[in-house]
Amino acid sequence: MIRFEKVSVTYADAGRPTLQHIDLTVPEGELVLLVGESGVGKSTLLGTVCGLVPHFTGGTLRGRVTVDGRDTRTHKPRELADLVGTVGQDPLAHFVTDTVEDELAYGMESLGIAPDVMRRRVEETLDLLGLAELRDRPIATLSGGQQQRVAIGSVLTTHPKVLVLDEPTSALDPAAAEEVLAVLQRLVHDLGTTVLMAEHRLERVVQYADQVLVLPAPGEAPLMGAPAEMMTRSPVYPPVVGLGRLAGWSPLPLSVRDARRRAASLRERLADRSAPLSGSAERKPDASRGQRDPVATLSKLTVRRGRAETLRGIDLAFSPGETVALMGRNGAGKSTLLGTLVGMVAPASGTVVVGGLTPRRAAPAELIRQVGLVPQEPRDLLYADTVAAECAAADADADAAPGSCRALVSELLPGVADETHPRDLSEGQRLALALAIVLTGRPPLLLLDEPTRGLDYAAKARLATILKGLAADGHAVVLATHDVELAADLADRVLIMADGEIVADGPTAEVVVSSPAFAPQVTKVLAPQHWLTVSEVERALAQRPQDSL
């Protein structure tokens, strides 16, 4: 269906090709997962299929890409529109019209499909994606998962043979991601659509893939093969594969179900080792919480937006040195809760006290020495045009000694030159820069909103190390996240929110183990034992059984 012949892509201002030696064929009706670290050219490869690279982005494409026999060199993206459907990472950037039904019809209108056919296809697509109830709704009022489904639906109505998806589930909560993946499954199985998809969150998608295409490093030739085989060589892999690699299973398990079938012996070996609940070195004992003065307390907090109560009756306290994961579906009120702690959102009733200050009324300059927030889009914090200028400004803002921010940047982000433009940093580097800026004020309470959106496993591991260090220094860290694996790795305590209320609050192991949606893969595989991460299992296996007694 898609043929790459000796393809290489070089952008105008780049010294070396972003993609090279791509020589492969994607067969019809397969779901192919594109895997690789950030910056290896996954998006570029996807762009070559729909013709946006090079027709829209510029750059030089050597070799030839043909989709169903059409050469992308001679066909512009609009001439491939009936053949290739493209959905990007941010569905909002994809929408041209304002209501669901119009959006589904837009592509067909451009192609000049007859009105009665359009009507029929819109109805079919509404049913296929479960959007019938939302047909008249303005797109801006939909949730993230619904928007992503509308985006997929809007390209499906033209009946494309190929669907190209760039990180379709990265910004979604686990349940919404399931929704989207179920739809993709159905397309591949029922309609025979060929799907080419890039995704960082491998734990969600790898078990659905027919083939995996690995880009090992920038400019290196890609590998393609069966998922289990590719996972043995891939630089990025989900925890379930990590567990399989640790236990030496072959072929590697790709889903929790595969792994559970093999895990009987591993569970037996682990049965007599210390379970992490009863005193692993990493998790601090519960006793330390509540004894020290909390860095922030919220009591009977209610927040309204218009008439809707986005937060209701929240009572919470955060202690120094603890790491708290705030979880819950999109729109549950996680960001609003973080917003009240930095005074961006005004409470309707109740009180918020952070380090003795009321955030809403405190002067911003004072507040940043008590609490720091890294927003969902770290770019919102960056105004200057070089890293050095950004650091100097942060020092001035926080009244810190000159050079303190730059020292933090060097620590978190080794090897970034002073004159780099923040826009040229990768997603993970930008997050680290924003984190350094926020940390310049040495706030005892650090908040992060969706820090792992768009980060690959390596960047996530670096972030986890940094945050563990900060917690060990006595910072209280609160992160709002959909990433159960990150929460399992980092958090001492998990809060689950729904409809503006806290519905679960307790130590990580207790909360996530009991929840099917929020349990990490390792927990699911090794249940009923309470293991959370691959590294815990690894450490336990390294000790001899008698040590743990």
Add this chain to the structure above:
Amino acid sequence: MSQPPVDRPHPRLDGGAPIAEPAEPTVPDPSAGTWWRALRAPEADRRNALHPGAWWLWALGLATAASRTTNPLLLGLLVAVAGYVVAARRTDAPWARSYAAFVKLGLFVIAVRVLFSVALGSPIPGTHTLLLLPEVPLPDWARGIRVGGRITAEQVVFALYDGAKLATLLICVGAANALANPARLLKSLPGALYEVGVAVVVAMTFAPNLVADIARLRTARRLRGRRTGGIGAIAQIGLPVLEGALERSIAIAASMDARGYGRSAQVPPAVRHTTTALTLGGLLGVCAGSYALLTAEGGSYALPLLFIGLITAVAGLRLGGRRSVRTRYRPDRFGPRSWCVAGSGAAVAVLMIWAGGYAPDALHPSVVPLVVPALPLWPALSILIGLLPAFIAPVPPLSQSTKESA
């Protein structure tokens, strides 16, 4: 086990007679006959939505009527009619809130008009002096301009009437704005203008995004320990906001391109040239015709010129539409209800123009000498025809889930 026979009619649970008429989930109205029920305004949805053009024609009819009178009572009646229809038929869409803004703008216009008249004087001769302002002496070359001086009741009343007329025009436009979905209006444009329409639609979604960006970045300044207000804040976030806006436009352009925007059919050069000639010629004709219509001199040739210009322009646009391969998904139809709404506006306009012939004094109450304006019966009744849409236009559904995404 014995199954009940399938074909037996279901007995009613309360033991009463079987229901003869289909049960409708409406409030039972004993006086309503079936024909009345059929005529009653249905709940609005995509199928029966009023054509946005109908709302505009209705509003322009009211505006034309407003332009023909300075009687404050009639103008007030027009505003009341427009306001009632808006209150009865507007949705909870963002554009529907614009009505209040237009009313405020109207009040502002009246205030400015009166203020200018007071400050700069007025050619209206008057005898009822309200107060004497000190007159600023101006040099000879500025003769004809007066600053300060005597202020008469006549001149203030004249300014009030004049301002009220302008304000009413504005409020009528505001009503159309609040009632018609702008995106759907643009969808009704002829094919040749489609691409312009898309640009406008994208720009319209762009503006709210820009405002949201500015708000987000201003609050983000708090996170850097800076003040969120003031000019400095705006200056500093200006560049990031523009950068974000630019990136978003590029993303939308890429998305539109990948979804087939701008696919066009091959058209022979002769057709293309004819299209250009027809469109340009037609528009020139329309311009010349409207100019002639508005100036007093060109009474005889104005209408034919306008008409020919319109026909030529429409022909040009239709021919131009051949280049576009687009089709339209569920366009709004100009159904009977749309005709009634548009017609009610036109009727108000025509009756007011006619009233200008038979009752000119009532439509333009005298300022010198000052008289209390009277409400002329027939013009007032003809304005009330404009209320028709409040009864026949489909009723928008009660605010459906307008949950904002957090």
